[in-house]
Amino acid sequence: MPTGVALRDPRQRLFDAAERVLLRAGAAGLTSRAVTEEAGVAKGVLHRHFADFDDFLAELVLDRIARVGAQATALRNAAGTGAVVDNLTDALITLLEPVMVGIVVLVVARDELRARLRRAGTARFPLVGEGTAMIADYLTAERGLGRIAADADVDALAPTLIGAAHLLFTEWKGSAPETGAVRKVVTTVLAGAIR
Incomplete structure (x- = not known):
């Protein structure tokens, strides 16, 4: 994804991507790289919205x-x-x-x-x-x-x-x-x- 392009609801986009990765690759395959690649966004997008990958996962579970x-x-x-x-x-x-x-x-x-x-x-x-x-x-x-x-x-x-x-x-x-x-x-x- 080019920089400077606004994402609509990036958190939900990342959550949806994580769920698809989880279904396809299981818990062991759920990595920050796999999530951002599945979402079609740069890895920095995840870190802009979450402190770290465990913070992202915690928010996914809380959702x-x-x-x-x-x-x-x-x-x-x-x-x-x-x-x-x-x-x-x-x-x-x-x-x-x-x-x-x-x-x-x-x-x-x-x-x-x-x-x-x-x-x-x-x-x-x-x-x-x-x-x-x-x-x-x-x-x-x-x-x-x-x-x-x-x-x-x-x-x-x-x-x-x-x-x-x-x-x-x-x-x-x-x-x-x-x-x-x-x-x-x-x-x-x-x-x-x-x-």
Whole structure:
């Protein structure tokens, strides 16, 4: 990219490029050079908007966490409508799409990134923790409406759902598993809790 040409929303352009690189090359292939080449910008563009590459990665994860926050609000608002299993199946498919799974791997692989995210106030296990909180909040709302058993332990059910679904999604390289496979996980985990 020639110098002096204004970029529209360079941060988002870099985030989008990072997601494409992550899908194609995995966490190990996600470098500042790979991101700027994918975005079609000079390497200096990244450093003009972020202190360093770990700062860029932290902002990328925080952007994803904000999306989980919006999804959590929508899921919470769905309490009392539709079928609980269907709501959770849809939420898990949206939450654990391939970029999200790739970002979780990235967070696990980079100590400095995890440290920066903790300083920013994320869950102990960024993205997975926020996803678990989203599911727990929804299950709590459904329990309050009587659609989940009053004695259901949502603090145990939520991480069980996230963990089981995450394992299912990691088996599928670059795409989501079949909806029926996700529904089976949700149905199995919630077998004793649905009313």
